[in-house]
Amino acid sequence: MSKWTQLSKISGQIFPLGDANFLATYIIGSVTETIEREALVQAYSHEIRKEAEENGAYDVSDISTKVHSDFVAKGIQLNTFVVEDIYESNDQGKQNAQIWFESANLADAKARIQEIDSNPIVEKYRNGGQQATSLKQQPISLAQVHGVVQKCLEKPL
Numbered sequence: 001m002s003k004w005t006q007l008s009k010i011s012g013q014i015f016p017l018g019d020a021n022f023l024a025t026y027i028i029g030s031v032t033e034t035i036e037r038e039a040l041v042q043a044y045s046h047e048i049r050k051e052a053e054e055n056g057a058y059d060v061s062d063i064s065t066k067v068h069s070d071f072v073a074k075g076i077q078l079n080t081f082v083v084e085d086i087y088e089s090n091d092q093g094k095q096n097a098q099i100w101f102e103s104a105n106l107a108d109a110k111a112r113i114q115e116i117d118s119n120p121i122v123e124k125y126r127n128g129g130q131q132a133t134s135l136k137q138q139p140i141s142l143a144q145v146h147g148v149v150q151k152c153l154e155k156p157l
Contacts (some may be wrong), residue, residue: 076140
């Protein structure tokens with residue numbers, strides 16, 4: 001999945017729903033990854049909150065960077081739901097996506113979005129077809145750690 005489809009605010013992903021028949025696959029894959037992330041929240045919540053309190057800072061990005069390096073050093077891996085990207089890389093498309101994420105409201109976004117001259121969908125998916133999906137055991141990403149840290153800091157003691 002391309003970098004610009006990551007939603008860092010909620011540690012989520014956007015899945016293209018070209019065919020609703022694949023919705024169950026997206027749900028099952030996402031739930032599996034979420035369950036594993038929730039297990040990390042349970043296991044490391046105290047440690048992450050302690051880290052934040054000791055440094056007197058609750059900056060999720062700074063804490064996430066440190067926790068990520070700790071997790072990588074410990075060899076922590078996570079089943080990650082991977083979906084083949086159906087979109088062709090396009091600078092204007094990336095810029096438009098960023099505008100949507102940063103805009104305060106719909107009117108602001110619509111005023112700033114620019115039309116893309118080409119079809120953003122890869123040719124083999126323009127008439128349907130299922131993109132490849134898989135669950136891959138891999139080192140935890142910074143984006144995944146960010147979601148874990150965010151949940152740990154929001155969780156009541």
